[in-house]
Amino acid sequence: MAKILIVDDDHDLIEATTAVLEGNGHKVLSAFTGADGYNVAKNEKPDLILLDVMMEHDSVGFEIARALHEDANTKGLPVILITGIRKAKNLPFKFEPDEDWLPVTVVLEKPVTPELLLESVNQALKK
């Protein structure tokens, strides 16, 4: 069982994701903004963070991922980025983890099926 923090401004999505994760024995924390998510992550030290990108502003998820990576207390904490940014911004590419600027374990594109979510969570927790 792991302690997993979900940061997303979509309340319905948090509810659904929580149900899936709790159904698989995980403890779930949640935050609806990047700023809150950052504070919860620092205080609660979860085992894994599921992080949205477009919340208070369009790239807050990227910034939170970097801030957590740069903070000695949270560095190394696995982050799964779950985002709909490619479609929302008409990007001709998918974002990928990048040690220079996007220090996350994996980037998943919304909508994420429960199977892919659980598989990605299990993979990230093993690392």
Add this chain to the structure above:
Amino acid sequence: MPKLTIDGRPVVVADGATILEAARQLGIKIPTLCYLESIQAIGACRVCVVEVEGAKSLVASCVMPAAEGMKVMTNSKRVREARRTVIELLLSEHDGNCQTCNRNNDCELQTVAYELGITNVTFEGVKTKNDVDASTAAVVRDNGKCIKCRRCVAVCNQVQDVGALFPQFRGFKTVIGPAFGRNLDTVACVQCGQCAAVCPVGAIVEQSHVELVWKALEDKTKTVVVQTAPGVRAALGECFGLPVGTLVTGKMVAALRRLGFGTVFDTNFTADLTIIEEGMELLSRLKKVVKEKKPAALPQFTSCSPGWIKYVEYFYPEFIPNLSTCKSPQQMFGAVAKTYWAKKVGKKPEEIFVVSVMPCTAKKFEAARPEMNSSGVQDVDAVLTTRELGRMIKQAGIDFASLQDETVDSVLGQSTGAADIFANTGGVMEAALRTAYEVITGRELPFENLHVAPIAGLEGVKEASITITGTVPEWSFLEGVTVNVAVAHGLGNAGKVMKKIKSGEASYHFVEIMTCPGGCIGGGGQPRLTNDSVRKNRINAIYREDEGKKLRKSHDNPKVKQIYGEFLNMPLGEKSHHLLHTEYAIREKV
């Protein structure tokens, strides 16, 4: 197929071949000055004279057709003396000092004089009037050095169809220049520098930024960064005697560091960025027309080549809305270097000095355009041609050929193969198709090795049609649509395409135009003299560079993803519009 002898050696040549061509077939060198392969043969300078048995006078071999049974002597006493007289007469008028000339060691008159063994000019007389026109940002004309060979007139009128230069007056008083003695900045000159690329002497050269760059490198208050265009790496080696078509990417980076550039970036990075912006611009125009049934300016024209932009502004202003609003990779680089990168290194835009190395003279004009200051200051501060960089490397005493390869710096350095091929005709189109096709269908562009064969090569105007099938849901409105594209290089060929579009004879969605023959690899700032053989070798080098890259599609460039994620936010977004896109102006021809 006439059979003739030259210096006693028999040769059979094609019908219509000249004596000069016949001699070259035999490996016999006849000096030339006004002759320009496949462009001009007018017998004006007379240095190519040869003796033909039975002919009363010597003949100019560049214009005299080879005939059956002809006996030609290229090295008789009479020929040698005539050639020396011709060159001595030219030198007697030529108001130049070889030691201080921009073209020292790269001057065909100097070379011919040396090869003919001229050690003294017998004739004394009036020099040609020294009249320097430095009115444009790109080139400087010095009529005192002009030998009236008319090569510049031929390329400006026949190849580029611009017509900024003409011969005026007669005999000794002949002046080559814009009509009515005007300066170049007052006529419809696109500043492509093809005149400078063919001038056999130092009468038309690039406006030098060498001293400006040395000064910046010495200035402790400036952070100097350099970008190099893709076409430079396939030609710079020629300045140091390396074979045409030698790729010198790594040596060039090493040389730039030794010159004192603290940070060496690559215009290729912003070429990839251009593809994202220009590709999405094209797709958004297609969406408007096909899906929303709204008007949008099609065909979309590429906008990387500043000579072409100026050509449209002068000659086809009604098509300005069709030009992609994307800045060229050079200018995108300047804008992001002085904003995105400046912020990363804690500098203000005015503390950064951006130097470009370009195969082009029009890039000097482009950098000076008033629109190109979206960082708050001029985005690109100095533009060196490939030739100027070659001279700086020599000035610094760097043994270029022995340099070990080095790699460019991050974050404005990484690029894909799609960026390399911006250097040659058909390349920008191919790079755009590699990305656009994949966006629309989710599949790789279905051409062998990603090369769109119908738009490659040196044919003046090339066309291709691609029918889109198997679209992803977001782009399903393009299912079954046939996209027509055209590619032209050299403004004369661009003019042909424009006439077809204007008359309704042709209908395209996307058109790539490069100002110079062959594209940037044949640019006005490249080592001279360029002909089709040189162009082919440079293009082959560029394709090798592309094919050697692990990533060959602009949308795969991780640093492009980074700049959108960290800074630009989205293609065609607010920040992109401010920094990466521009406007154009209607220009009066005179």
